[in-house]
Amino acid sequence: MTFLDIPTGAQFIDIFAAAILVTAFLIVSSKSLVFYVRLFALQSLLLGGVAMLVVFAYGETHILIAAVLTIILKAIVIPIVLWRIIDRIKIRKEVELSINVTVSLLICGAMVIFADSIAEPIRNSKQVLNPIAGRVFPVSIAIMLIGLFIMMSRKKAVTQIVGLLTMENGLFLSGLSITYGMPLIVEIGVFFDILVAALILGVFVFRINRTFDSIDVADLRRLRH
Amino acid sequence: MFSVLLGIPLIGAVVCGVNTKRRILEVATIATGVIALATSLWIARTVSEQSTLTSPKGLLFVDALSAFVIIIVAGSFLATALYSPEYLGRQVQLGTVSQKQLRLYYGLLNIFLFTMLFVLVSNNLGFLWIGTESTTLATAFLVAFYEKESSLEAAWKYVIICSVGIALALFGVILTYFASSSVVGSSANALHWTVLMSVAKKLDPSVLRIAFIFVLVGFGTKAGLAPMHTWKPDAYGEAPAPVSGLMAAGLVNVALYSILRFYILVHKALGDAYASDLLLALSLFSMVLAVPFMLVQKDFKRLLSYSSVEHVGIITFAIGLATPLAYVGALLHMLNNSIAKLLLFFSTGSMRGVYNTKIIRRVSGAMHVMPVTATVFILAVFAVTGWPPFGLFVSELTILSAGFGSGNIWMSVFFIGVITTIFLGFFYYASGMVWGEPYRKQEPAESDTMTQLLLVALLLLLLILGVAMPSGVSDFIQKAAKVIEG
């Protein structure tokens, strides 16, 4: 059931992938927790869109379930959970940053270039299935690395959760780009794991807030050497 | 066969989830442990006859290697199940642990066993990844079992770092899937281990190289290879002793099993020494990194966790040597190391219960306070640092003779230097704890007979593996080593 023909589908996928990259850069550049979660929701929505496009453009029906799941879980359920956490702990803004915004953006740019060089062998390996892999795959690796960088540079616990989920989004996108998504059972298993991980981290944020009455990860320094 | 193996822990978890009486929880968990061990031995026997065992739909698969690790995991679980009642019983009396928490503890323990066994029987590398991720989730609340600040911090670090590691591993799996789907076509069984092995030669080498790096960093984080080991001292230090024992004995082997699966695939596909050189580099680094932390240390549980980092390094070093003899040494070391770690964590757990501290300085004269546990502890320390009558000397010697035989002499000499230095640090602290006058006139408080029996039994097992290795075990290890050679 292909509504779109291949080239226009590919164009839309490129646009969506670029949009996802922009959301990742926005997360790095902002300071407000609520804004993080909103950006993450948008990113997941775009990701769902890319999945839908792959379904409609290339007729890979088994991705449909994964796309729907992405939209429902990552775009709706998890953001709601995070918002409730932020309301309960009443901390809105990330006050000081370990690495200031400009330097972070420079580093993210470097990561995009590095991601592209990693993707080199995969891109020109002769067994590439579909044409869009060449462009979207480096973007997915970049998002993954940026997710990791977010976790490394920010101090708030919620931000770390968002960073982790951004990495997961990057992975899902890379799965989509080079192999039209993993086998269905594996996709569902991955989604289920990510959901449980997010819930557990949420519970921990509540406990940290209760015992340390702050969610600054920097305070967690008692266990050394 | 598989249904029994995977079903039992689930049933155990459900039973523990439902009722709260301590006696039933303990019996259920021990029963699960016994049946799991029995099934694993049964599987091992069948596998030793007809080399592999696959489920009808091909999703679950057991060969000699996975059967061997299943036995270790099931055995460690049974030991933990036998040790937990006394350890937690003491804590319940002190009031630090409530009845509801007990239910959570035993429930999660069974789920933890389920996830580990799930990893070991899955044929699909995707399922292998899912299983490893779920082990992290199952143990998250076990590490954060005590409501203290430090255990919460340890749990947070544990989950975050392991999730990041596992995410990287997922990327590795995706790349492997990409490489295999372009050869086998993107069907469901492209990630099946059996399929991958049959088509290994035709996979694209450059993709596999990058995939192996991500997998190594990912599962290396779970195993505790340096520099991804940073979560281990915090998690093992803060978790209850039985849990850290089970993690050090079971979970480490599961992570190493996953690395082994990918190592076999990549080693067969690339044919050159790329994969083993990577392993050698990381293993030497993690051995060296463990040394300073064991020479200067204040907390004896962190001391044991760094010993675990060192022994993971030793096993990966053995695998990295890439000769049949070295593989035998690696598997043997897996078995010996698990038993030694159980012994160490359980004996120090009892000491921590009696002295109520983790600081080494505040524990002394254990020989007077708890003679049996102290004797077992000091002998276990001798065992874990590779003294002869025990099994670890045998496995380390096999690894070394493989190292010297295969020509990389200087690395093996470096290896000997590391284990000697670690012995000095480890023994300095251990002898300080065991000999001398009891700290602040601690009156004798020996743990109950079941724990003593368990400790002595494990010690005897280690002694038997050292002095008179039963032929059945060594034949099975030979078969498992054949699997690694591909």
Added chain:
Amino acid sequence: MEDLLTLELGQFLLYLMFGSYAAGAAIGLLLAPRKNLSNARVYSTAKLGRNLSLGLSLIGSLSGVIVSLLTLGADMPLIVQIPGNPHWGKFAFELDKLSSFFVMTISLLGVAVSLYSFQYVSSMFQKRHLGVFLFLYNTFLLSMVGVSTAGNAILFLIIWEGMSLTTYFLITFEHEQAASRRAGFLYIAMTHIGTAFLLIMFLLLFSGSGSFDFDSMRSSGSTLPESIRSTIFLCALVGFGIKAGIIPLHIWLPEAHPAAPTNISALMSGVMIKMGIYGMVRVFFDFLGPGPQWWGIVLIIVAVVSAVLGVLYALMEHDLKRLLAFHSIENIGIIMLGVGGAVLFNSVGNRPLAALALVAGLYHVLNHAIFKGLLFLGAGSVIHATHTRNIEELGGLIKKLPYTSLFFLIGAASISALPPLNGFVSEWLTFQALLFGFGTPNLAVKIAIPMAAALLALTGALAAACFVKAFGITFLGLPRTLHAERAQEAPHTMLVAMGILAAGCVVFGLWPGFLLGILMPLSGSLLGTSASIPVVYSGSVLSLPFGAGTSMSTLTVAALLLVLFGIAIFAGFVLKGRLVRREAPTWACGLEAISPRLQYTAAGFSKPIRMIFSSVLRATHEIEVSEDVSPYFQPRIRFELRTESVFEQYLYRPVLNFVLRGARAIRQIQTGHIQSYLAYIFIALIILLWLTRWATS
């Protein structure tokens, strides 16, 4: 047929030896450590257990002596196979000439010490776990015999570490005192480092020969490349040197021997450190064969340094057991001089002289085992009687412990190499070997060897001075404290044990023929020179075929001494008519009675030597004068003397501090921040990717 019989008998005796030690140990374990021996039944079972266990160790030692003599007589080795991991070659105990010589040494001392322990252990009934001690004692003897007969590298290492383990538990037997805990840790740390070197050595030999059996190592040892052979040599020197206690690696010895119970320190000092010598001889002569000249020179330098410094540190000691421990270092130096000489002459090709030097070294091994064992057992009965080890608090014991003092005197005389006794014979042989060393080609070695002989003479004289001090201050003069006053003679079995060893000293001194008959074929088999006999022994005259022929006969010298002793008495009798004498108080410069405080103290006695060798010993002393009434009447003066142990100060401590400082620095990487941990993973990933991506393409 005849040697078949001895083969059967030999194997039976070997099994008997191993079996009785093991049985003794098992009985020790069964003797559950019930400390409350109040009721008679428990006490009697404990006594029965003790007698049975020590009796079995006695039987084990006796059978050890017989089996070693048998195999020394027969020409082919006795091999006993035991089941083991086929993966590492055949596990076998091989009793060739060298091993059986060491088994004989161990068993000889084992007989005496087991006999001694019957009474010595009785003081342990109440305080200590007697059962555990007996278990450790028997396992200790078993492991030593096992080490000297092991025929496979892995078996050797297993038993070697078992020996270290049992010795560690024996040293920390009284683990209440911090000193014995510290000594125990220092011992096991050093021994483990030694074993690491041995492991490297055996693995290098394994890589050369393909199997861990000594036979294959023996054949392939000389075919290895020169660099590997030198590495093996150095690893063997360090690995076995730590166990033997040569100077730079000796710091554990003066701590460990005094900490252990005395009958154990007698065994440790007498034979355990000889296992190091056994190892060296086995590797240098059996496996490696003749090597470059610098091997011998290194050994001789180490030997001379150990001998001279060992005796100098011994002179400064006032603790009887530490003094004897330092003397062990000195005597190991003397043995190493013999072994080093043999290695040097072997590398130069002068095989008969190498055989002579080796015979001298091995002769001193047995001598030292006997008189050091005797001295330690003597010290044990002194401590048993006076409960103190400091000789400054003793004195006048010769009247209270007559037999112990006589045996201690014989031991002291033989360790100072005085003529008719056994110490003199082995030192005489070492001197002769060194004297004829001028055959070596280059001049430096030609001069170095007589210098080594001169330093050996210095060591002998200093040893005599040290034992005049030890014996004089402990046994002669007036008792300085109440302990010394109320001492009683040691029980009979202890005296009998000491008597056996004293007799050994005299017998091996006057009739060296028996031992030379054993050692010459042994050195011949090791050096492959069975043809030329280095020492001719006929009719109690020991003559050397080198140069213009030197000879010496301790029996004749002893006879002359006795005859002249008689003549002197007769002369006194002739000139005076009857031998009469009068008792009177010692002249004390006019004071009415002599007080013990007038006597010379040990510190005073060794002061001249301390002054002469001050640059080496760097002794510092501190005088604290407490004057309250007026400066003229000082009521109390406290004098404290400390000699600086140079090696611990300038070698071990700096290295330890450097390592710990480095460790503390590296520990900082575990910062506690989760961000840094994630950064480590990120950096690791980047580095690995960079390596594969750009390094390999």
Added chain:
Amino acid sequence: MIDWIPQLALLLIQIALVLLLAPLVSGFIAKTKARLQLRRGPRLTQSYSDLLKLFRKEPVISHHASWLFRGTPYIVFASTVTVALLVPTAYSVVPFHWAGDAITVIALFALGRFFLALAGLDAGSAFGGLGSSREMSIASIVEPAMMLGIFAVAVTAGSTNLSVIVSTLSTTTASMLHPSHILAFAGLFIVTIAETGRIPVDNPATHLELTMIHEAMVLEFSGRYLALIEWASQVKLLVFLAILTNVFFPIGIATDFTFLALAQGIGAFCGKILLLALAIAVLESTNAKLRLFRVPDLLMVAFTFSLLSLILYFLIGS
């Protein structure tokens, strides 16, 4: 092999020569020192009468002393006279020459010194300890120099048996003036002074605790014990002089067993001994006693002499 009668005769000559000549030598030294100080000095036979007097007196022993104290004089006397039997005096091949060599000689002296030092400590008086401590320290410095001296001589003759050395050296007269020989002689001469306790090292005549070493140990002895010890120290002096003369200048020593050669040997021996005694007496009158801690430097000189002689021997060759 000469049958046992001449051997017995030689043995008797040797014993008589040694035991009777020894008191004369020390008397002669005392006499010459007195003459040099323009005093008449004691009669030559004074030491004989001293010994006889002491033998007849009743010894007084401290009741703290043990059996060791009473046994020591006999051991000291026996060991010193045994050495005398090993050293060639008038005749080059002594009856018991095979029983002991130079190293045995050194060891027998060490045996005597060991028991004398113990006896010094036995009585429990401060002087005894003082003497033993100094004696053992000096001895431990002397022994390496003595050993190296013996080695320097033994290397030339290829054996350490004194009779073998004397017989080889007496045949090759040229080697007597060999530089290495003269250096070895000088080294051993200094060793003799230190070993027998003559002036520069120890003053035999005085009882001043500052200076006495050998005398301090024997302070407690009296009667026949003191006689035996005095006699032994005189024999020791004679033995050392005999070694010095015969090993380095074996002129006129009898090599075959004829009456004429023996008489000539004894005459030459007595002449040479008295000459050396004269040298010692002159040395003692002209030198003051060294401080105790300067003695090691003196012996270091002796050590270097012997070392030089060894080096010269290897460089120049015999």
